[in-house]
Amino acid sequence: MDTDYERVAKAIDFLIEHRHEQPSLDDVARDAGLSPFHFQRLFRRYAGVTPKQFLAALTLESAKVLLDRNASVLDAALDVGLSSPARLHDHFVSIDAMSPGEYKSGGASLDVIYGFAQTPFGLMFAGTTPRGVAMLEFVEPGYTFDPARTPLPNATFTRDDAVAESIAARAFGDDEQPLHLHVRGTNFQLRVWSALLNVRSGAVKTYADLARDIGEPNAARAVGNALGANPVAVLIPCHRVIASTGIVGNYKWGTEKKRALLAWESARGSQNATTR
Numbered sequence: 001m002d003t004d005y006e007r008v009a010k011a012i013d014f015l016i017e018h019r020h021e022q023p024s025l026d027d028v029a030r031d032a033g034l035s036p037f038h039f040q041r042l043f044r045r046y047a048g049v050t051p052k053q054f055l056a057a058l059t060l061e062s063a064k065v066l067l068d069r070n071a072s073v074l075d076a077a078l079d080v081g082l083s084s085p086a087r088l089h090d091h092f093v094s095i096d097a098m099s100p101g102e103y104k105s106g107g108a109s110l111d112v113i114y115g116f117a118q119t120p121f122g123l124m125f126a127g128t129t130p131r132g133v134a135m136l137e138f139v140e141p142g143y144t145f146d147p148a149r150t151p152l153p154n155a156t157f158t159r160d161d162a163v164a165e166s167i168a169a170r171a172f173g174d175d176e177q178p179l180h181l182h183v184r185g186t187n188f189q190l191r192v193w194s195a196l197l198n199v200r201s202g203a204v205k206t207y208a209d210l211a212r213d214i215g216e217p218n219a220a221r222a223v224g225n226a227l228g229a230n231p232v233a234v235l236i237p238c239h240r241v242i243a244s245t246g247i248v249g250n251y252k253w254g255t256e257k258k259r260a261l262l263a264w265e266s267a268r269g270s271q272n273a274t275t276r
Contacts (some may be wrong), residue, residue: 007032008043017053025051039216048105065127095194095236098184106149107152107184109132114145114157115164119172120264121257124233126164127152131247132180133167136232138253151184151231171234175182183231188219192226202265206244234261 011032015023028051029039043051053122113132114127125143127135127150135150147153170179185193195213199205205213207220207227216222227238233253239261243249251258 004045005037007034011039011043011051015051022055023267031258037212037217038215044215050195050198050215052213053194072122075088095181095183095190095197097190098182103184105154107155110134110152112152112155112157112250113160115145115159115161115162117161117165117168121260124164124168124171126167127157128163128167129155131234132182133232134182134184136167136235138233179235181232181235183236185226185229185231188222189226189229192223193230193232193236196236196238196240199237201237201240203255204240204242204262207241208244210241224250240265 011028014028014031017263018027022070025036025040029036032039034042040050052175098107107129110129112127114125114135116139117124117126119138120136123139123141124135124144125135125137125139125145133153145157145159147155147157183190183193191214192210195210198213199210207223210218211223214223223241227241228250230236230238230252233239239251239258241249246256248259248262
C-alpha cells in the first residue's frame with residue numbers, strides 16, 4: 001500500500017501531467033484513492049499548500065512562459081487550460097502578509113501611496129505599499145480620507161490618484177501583469193483570503209464550501225467574519241461567496257454592488273466563451 005508520502009508525490013505528478021486540463025479536487029483525490037476531504041488534508045500536510053494552490057502555481061508558471069513568447073492574454077489563458085483571460089488574471093494575484101511588527105504598529109514603518117479612481121461600480125479608494133496593494137474599497141462621492149479609518153492608521157500617506165487608477169484598471173481591466181497584495185490579517189483571515197483567489201471569475205461558493213477548502217469544515221461562521229474584514233475589494237473576491245440557500249447575502253460594500261459584480265463577471269465569462 002502506498003505511504004502518505006508516496007500518495008502526495010503521485011498526486012503532484014498527476015497535477016503536473018494534467019495541469020492543462022485544470023483537474024478539480026475530486027479528480028485528483030479520486031486518482032489518489034482518497035475522499036476529497038482527507039486528500040486535501042494529507043496534501044496540505046506534506047506539500048504545505050492545497051492542491052488548488054499548487055495547480056495555480058503550475059498554471060501561472062506555464063502562462064508566464066507563453067506571455068514571454070508574446071502570446072496574447074487570451075491565447076495564454078486557453079493554452080494553460082483556463083476558460084477565459086479573467087481566470088488568468090486571478091492567477092496573477094498573490095498575497096503577502098504583513099509582518100507581526102507591521103501588524104501590531106498599525107503600519108508605523110510603512111509608506112503608503114493612496115488615491116481615488118472611478119470604476120464601473122463607483123468611486124474606489126486604493127492604497128499601496130512598496131510590497132503591494134494594502135487597501136482597495138468602494139467609497140461614496142465626497143468621501144473624506146482619514147488614516148485612522150484605514151487598516152494602517154499609523155502609516156505615512158502620500159496621495160497619487162494615478163497610482164489608484166492603475167490599481168483600479170488592474171481590478172477591472174485586462175492587464176495581465178502580476179499583482180501583489182500586502183495585507184494585514186490574522187492567520188485564519190489570510191487562509192480564507194488566499195482560498196478566495198482560487199474561486200474563478202463568474203463562479204460562486206458558499207461559506208461552507210470555503211470553510212472546507214481551508215480544511216475547517218465547521219468554521220463557516222468564522223469564514224463570514226473573515227470576509228467582512230477583507231481590506232481589498234474585488235482583487236480578494238469576497239463577492240463570490242454566497243449563502244447556502246443561494247441568496248447573495250451580505251457584502252462589506254453593499255448587497256446591490258455584490259449582485260452587480262457577480263452579474264458583470266458572469267456576463268464577461270459568457271462573452272469570452274462566445275468569442276473563442
